[in-house]
Amino acid sequence: xxxxxxxxxxxxxLQLAEIPRPDMPEEAVIRVTYAGICATDAAIVRGYTGFxxxxxxxxxxxxxxxxxxxxxxxxxxxxINVACGTCEACQAGDRHHCAQRTVIGIRxxxxxxxxxxxxxxxxxxxxxxTVSDLDAVFAEPLAAACRILEQVSCQPGQTVAVLGDGKLxxxxxxVLHAHxxxxxxxxxxxxxxxxxxEAGIATRHADELRSANRRFEVVVEAxxxxxxxxxxxxxxxxxxxxxxxxxxxxxxxxPPATVVVPEVTLVGSxxxxxxxxxxxxxxxxxxxxxxxxxxxxLDDGRRAFEHATTPGVLKVLLRCYLPEGTPR
Numbered sequence: 001x002x003x004x005x006x007x008x009x010x011x012x013x014l015q016l017a018e019i020p021r022p023d024m025p026e027e028a029v030i031r032v033t034y035a036g037i038c039a040t041d042a043a044i045v046r047g048y049t050g051f052x053x054x055x056x057x058x059x060x061x062x063x064x065x066x067x068x069x070x071x072x073x074x075x076x077x078x079x080i081n082v083a084c085g086t087c088e089a090c091q092a093g094d095r096h097h098c099a100q101r102t103v104i105g106i107r108x109x110x111x112x113x114x115x116x117x118x119x120x121x122x123x124x125x126x127x128x129x130t131v132s133d134l135d136a137v138f139a140e141p142l143a144a145a146c147r148i149l150e151q152v153s154c155q156p157g158q159t160v161a162v163l164g165d166g167k168l169x170x171x172x173x174x175v176l177h178a179h180x181x182x183x184x185x186x187x188x189x190x191x192x193x194x195x196x197x198e199a200g201i202a203t204r205h206a207d208e209l210r211s212a213n214r215r216f217e218v219v220v221e222a223x224x225x226x227x228x229x230x231x232x233x234x235x236x237x238x239x240x241x242x243x244x245x246x247x248x249x250x251x252x253x254x255p256p257a258t259v260v261v262p263e264v265t266l267v268g269s270x271x272x273x274x275x276x277x278x279x280x281x282x283x284x285x286x287x288x289x290x291x292x293x294x295x296x297x298l299d300d301g302r303r304a305f306e307h308a309t310t311p312g313v314l315k316v317l318l319r320c321y322l323p324e325g326t327p328r
Contacts, residue, residue, distance in 0.1 A: 006054045006114035007301035007318070009045060014302050019054070022110065022118035028066040030076060030119060032320040034137040034295075035059040035112040037308040038167060039224055040247070041105070045305070048249050049106060056113035056318070057105040060127060060136040068121060075127040077139040078119045079274055080104045096271050113301060115321040125274045128282040137317060138171065138288040139277045145172040146280070147272030148243050149179060152218060156180030161216040161235050164223030165192040165203075167315050168245060170291055172220055173201050178285040184216070187223075189312045195290055206231075214238065214262075226250040230258070238262040243269050291315045 003018040010017070023029060036058035044051050057080040063071045082102045083095035090098050104119070105111020127136045145168065154160070158181050162173045165187025173185040173196055185196045185203045193203040212235065219232040222245040229252040232242045242264055259266060280286045295317045296304035308316035 004115040005298055006110070007056070007298060007305075008054045008113075009052055011052075012045075012047065014045060014055075014305060016299065016301055019110075019114070021116050023065065024118045026067060027118045027120050028071055028076075028124060029064045030059075030061040030078070030117045030124075031064045032059050032061040032112050032114060032117050033075075033133050034061075035318045035320055036137050036141070037304060037316045037318065038141060042305070042309045043247070043249055044106065046249070048247075051106055053105075054110035054112075054114050055105045056111035057103070058137060058140045059112035059117065059320075060133050060139070061112075061117065061321070063124070064116065066121060071121060071124065075133070075136070076124045077127060077136055077274060077278070078104070078117075078125065079123040079271070080106070080140060081271060082109060082120060082123060113298070113318055113320065115298065125278060128278060131278060131281045134289055134292065134317075135281045135287075136278070138291075138315075139274055139281065140271075141168055142171050142175065142280065142286065142288065143272035143274050143277035144168065144245070144270065145175040145272070146276045147269050148172065148176070148220060148245075150272065151267050151269055152241055152243060154179065154181055154218065157182060158218060159216045160184070160218045160220065161186055161232075162220045162222060163187075163206075163228055163231055163235075164221070164225075164246070165189055165196065166222070166224070167291060169220075169222040170196055170314065171286070171288065172222055172245065174199055174286045174288070175280070176220075177201050178280065181218075191312060192314065195314065198290065199287070209235065216240065218243065221246055226252070228252070229254060233258045233262075233264060236262075236264055239264070241265045241267060243267045245269050288315075292317060295319055 035056045083098035084100040102109035219236040220243045221228045221232040224246040
C-alpha cells in the first residue's frame with residue numbers, strides 16, 4: 001500500500017495527511033476526482049457527531065480496483081451509507097437505516113476528501129456519459145433533495161416554500177420546481193436568492209415573510225437555523241406538511257400546540273435514491289453548476305474549508321486527484 005493524500009479531522013483539527021491507500025479486496029477502490037464541501041462537513045469540524053478521520057461524502061471518481069473487474073475504469077458516485085446487510089432493516093431493504101451502518105466521512109468510515117476512497121460495489125452507481133464530473137459531484141445532495149418526492153405526495157401546482165438559500169435549499173428548490181410545484185425559496189442572502197431566480201424559481205427575503213402565516217401546503221426546512229422549525233410551522237397551512245431537512249446543532253423548541261392544533265404533519269427526510277438524481281442530471285432537468293463558487297486542489301483543502309464556511313458562499317469543491325500533466 002502506497003501513501004495517498006487526505007484531508008482529515010484529527011483531535012478537532014483539519015490537517016492534510018498521508019495515509020495508506022485503502023486497498024480492500026472485498027471493496028472497490030475509487031480514485032476521487034471531485035468532492036463537495038457541505039454544511040454537514042463544517043458542522044463535523046465544529047464537533048458535531050464526534051467524527052475523526054477523513055471527511056467528505058459528496059464525490060465523483062473513477063474505479064481503480066474492484067472485486068469485479070467490469071467496474072474498473074468506470075466513473076461512479078456512491079451511496080454514503082455502508083450497511084451490514086444482515087440486520088432487520090437490511091433484510092427489509094432499508095439499508096439507509098441499518099443500525100450498524102457506517103457513513104463515509106461522517107460515522108466510523110473514512111470519506112472522500114482524499115485521492116482514493118473505498119466502498120462496497122453495492123454502494124456504487126455508474127455515471128452516465130452525458131453527465132459531467134462537475135454535475136455528478138452533486139448526485140448525493142441532489143438525491144437527498146429528491147427524497148422529499150418519495151415521502152410527500154406532491155402534485156403539480158401545489159405551493160411549496162423552501163426555507164434556506166444555501167446549497168441544499170437551492171437543490172431542493174430546483175428539484176421541486178422541475179416537478180411542476182409552485183416553489184418559493186426563502187433566504188437571507190440577496191446574492192444566493194439571485195442565483196435561484198436565474199433558474200426561474202420565485203424567491204423572497206426572510207424578512208418579508210415575518211408577518212406571513214399559513215400560506216404554503218408544504219414547507220421544507222433546510223436553513224439549519226435554530227428558528228427553522230418555528231418558521232416552518234408559521235408558514236405551513238393547517239393540515240399541511242413540514243419536511244425537516246436540517247440537522248441543526250441547536251436543539252429546536254417545539255410547543256406541541258403549533259403542530260397539534262393545525263394538525264400539521266412532520267416528516268424527517270435524509271438520504272435519497274442516487275439513480276433518480278443521476279437521471280435528473282442526465283435529462284438536464286436540474287443544472288447544479290451555477291452553485292459552484294470555487295474549486296480548490298486537495299493540497300489547499302484547509303483554505304477551501306475557510307472559503308466554504310464564509311457566510312453567503314455556496315458550493316466549494318475539492319479537486320482530489322488529477323494525473324500528471326492534466327490541465328487544471
